[in-house]
Amino acid sequence: MPTTLTITPPGDYVLARDFCSYGYFLLEPNHWEPETGSAGRVLHLEGGAAAAVIDQRPSGQLRARFDRSLDRSEQGEARRQLSRMLGVDVPRSEVEAFHRADPRWKKSGRGRLCRSPTLFEDMIKTVTSCNVAWPSTITMNRRLCEVMGKRSPSGGYAFPTPRRLARAKPMTLRSRCRVGYRDARIVELAKLYVKGRIDEAWLSDPATPGDDVFRFLTSLPGIGPYAAGNIMQLLGRYDRLAIDTESFRHARVVLGMDGTDAQLSKQLAEYYDAFGDHRFRSYWFELWDFYESRKGPAHTWEKHTTGTTFTASQLNK
DNA sequence: GGTAGACCTGGACGC
DNA sequence: GCGTCCAGGTCTACC
Numbered sequence: 001m002p003t004t005l006t007i008t009p010p011g012d013y014v015l016a017r018d019f020c021s022y023g024y025f026l027l028e029p030n031h032w033e034p035e036t037g038s039a040g041r042v043l044h045l046e047g048g049a050a051a052a053v054i055d056q057r058p059s060g061q062l063r064a065r066f067d068r069s070l071d072r073s074e075q076g077e078a079r080r081q082l083s084r085m086l087g088v089d090v091p092r093s094e095v096e097a098f099h100r101a102d103p104r105w106k107k108s109g110r111g112r113l114c115r116s117p118t119l120f121e122d123m124i125k126t127v128t129s130c131n132v133a134w135p136s137t138i139t140m141n142r143r144l145c146e147v148m149g150k151r152s153p154s155g156g157y158a159f160p161t162p163r164r165l166a167r168a169k170p171m172t173l174r175s176r177c178r179v180g181y182r183d184a185r186i187v188e189l190a191k192l193y194v195k196g197r198i199d200e201a202w203l204s205d206p207a208t209p210g211d212d213v214f215r216f217l218t219s220l221p222g223i224g225p226y227a228a229g230n231i232m233q234l235l236g237r238y239d240r241l242a243i244d245t246e247s248f249r250h251a252r253v254v255l256g257m258d259g260t261d262a263q264l265s266k267q268l269a270e271y272y273d274a275f276g277d278h279r280f281r282s283y284w285f286e287l288w289d290f291y292e293s294r295k296g297p298a299h300t301w302e303k304h305t306t307g308t309t310f311t312a313s314q315l316n317k
Numbered sequence: 318g319g320t321a322g323a324c325c326t327g328g329a330c331g332c
Numbered sequence: 333g334c335g336t337c338c339a340g341g342t343c344t345a346c347c
Binding site: 131132133135136139140174178179180181182 | 323324325326327328
Binding site: 127130131132133181182185222223224225226227 | 342343
C-alpha cells in the first residue's frame with residue numbers, strides 16, 4: 001500500500017508561492033504541475049528511490065503521496081527532506097521578521113525560498129549553475145539524475161547520492177551528464193561529503209560566524225565567491241549577496257545603476273545594506289518580481305517551455 | 318593582492 | 333544547416 005504523509009506547515013504557508021520561489025524548482029528531479037498546483041519529486045531514501053506528489057489541501061495541510069510504501073524510518077527521513085525542500089521548516093516568525101525589514105513583500109507574503117532536500121544537492125546544483133547559461137544547468141541536472149540517480153517504482157529518477165558521485169569517473173560525468181570541466185570538481189566535492197569533511201550542522205549553526213562559513217565554502221572545489229554566497233542563502237543565511245552577471249543586469253535595468261562591474265558590486269552592497277540580515281531575500285524577490293513581470297507568475301511556468309527561457313539574451317530583450 | 322587566460326557547453330547569429 | 337562567436341564563475345599562474 002503506497003504511503004501518504006500529511007505535513008502541517010506554518011499558517012502562512014502557500015505551496016504555489018513558496019515552492020515556485022527559486023530556480024531550483026525547475027531543475028530535475030523537481031517538478032511543478034501548473035494545472036493541478038502540485039509539486040513532484042523523487043526522494044532517495046534508505047530503501048531506495050520513492051516518488052512523491054505533493055499538494056496543499058483546503059485546510060492548508062500538505063499531502064505527500066508516494067509511489068511505494070515507506071517504513072517508519074523512511075517516513076521520518078521523507079518528512080525531513082520535504083520540509084527542507086518546501087521551506088516548511090521556516091517559521092512564520094522568521095518571515096514576519098523579514099517583512100519588518102522589507103515591508104514590500106508583506107502583501108504577497110513572500111519570504112521562503114525553495115531549496116533541495118539535502119545540502120549536498122544544493123551544493124552540486126550551485127556548481128552546475130556556475131559559468132553556464134540556464135538551459136545547460138537544466139540539462140546537467142536532468143542527466144545527472146538519469147545517469148547517476150536511482151529509479152523510483154513509477155519511473156522517475158532521484159538526484160544522485162554523495163556516495164554514488166564520489167565513485168563516478170569524471171569522464172563519465174563529462175561525456176554522459178554534459179557537466180564539462182566541472183566533472184572532477186563534482187567528484188571531489190562528493191568525496192569530501194562522504195568523508196564527513198562538510199559539517200552541515202556547523203555550517204547551519206547561527207553561532208558560526210558568516211565569514212568562517214564563507215571562507216570554508218570557498219576552499220571547496222568548484223566553489224568561489226558567487227557559489228559560496230548562494231550556498232549560504234540555501235543554508236538559511238541571508239545576510240550576504242551572491243553576485244553574478246544577473247546581479248549586474250538587475251542593477252542596471254531595474255535599479256538604474258551605472259558603472260563598471262566593480263562599481264556596481266559596491267553600489268549593490270550599499271543598496272542592500274538597508275535590509276540587514278535579510279539582504280539576499282530582498283535582492284532575490286526583486287529579481288523574481290522582474291522574472292514574473294516578463295513571464296507571468298512562477299506557478300504558471302511550464303518546465304519545458306517558460307522554464308527554459310531564462311537566458312541573458314532573452315531577459316535583455 | 319590583483320589580473321589574464323583557460324576551462325566546456327550550448328544558445329545566438331550570420332551566411 | 334553549418335560554422336563561428338560569445339557568455340558564464342572558478343582556478344591557476346604570474347606579476
